[in-house]
Amino acid sequence: MAKRLIVQVPDPILSKKCREVESFDQKLWTLLDDMKETLKEAEGAGLAAPQVAVLKRVALVDTEDGFFELINPVIKSMKGEQTGIEGCLSVKGKYGTVTRANEVKVEAQDRYGKKHTYKVSGFSARAFQHEIDHLDGIVYTSKCNDLMEEED
Numbered sequence: 085m086a087k088r089l090i091v092q093v094p095d096p097i098l099s100k101k102c103r104e105v106e107s108f109d110q111k112l113w114t115l116l117d118d119m120k121e122t123l124k125e126a127e128g129a130g131l132a133a134p135q136v137a138v139l140k141r142v143a144l145v146d147t148e149d150g151f152f153e154l155i156n157p158v159i160k161s162m163k164g165e166q167t168g169i170e171g172c173l174s175v176k177g178k179y180g181t182v183t184r185a186n187e188v189k190v191e192a193q194d195r196y197g198k199k200h201t202y203k204v205s206g207f208s209a210r211a212f213q214h215e216i217d218h219l220d221g222i223v224y225t226s227k228c229n230d231l232m233e234e235e236d
């Protein structure tokens with residue numbers, strides 16, 4: 085495994101729509117393993133492939149509900165609403181308030197191409213939506229109107 089560099093805004097790669105994954109091969113597994121190491125080191129709740137400059141529909145979510153490898157994830161349904169604080173490893177030192185669905189049902193493939201359905205709520209649902217947005221070139225800053233500086 086190798087740690088990769090996390091792309092920062094306003095890099096245009098973060099605004100691009102990612103392509104579907106078609107090959108579930110060693111190249112994908114290396115990307116997933118590298119992303120996992122990068123995410124752990126950064127102590128984030130999620131990381132999407134475009135954040136390491138790879139325009140593929142691949143995302144990781146790491147919350148108290150588990151560690152999820154999401155390949156070609158699709159939100160099948162949304163329920164309720166939650167408003168809370170969000171940050172992003174590509175928007176260092178800032179945070180903002182974003183309103184999202186409180187519960188989502190997401191269909192995604194695993195690293196071997198097998199389909200799974202995940203039903204998550206609360207913070208995990210927020211993380212799933214944030215990471216899936218990245219795959220469509222959407223950074224949370226476009227969804228919040230109170231971007232704030234982190235104090236240290």
Ligand code: CO
Pocket residue numbers: 171172173174214218
């Ligand atoms: Co992010």
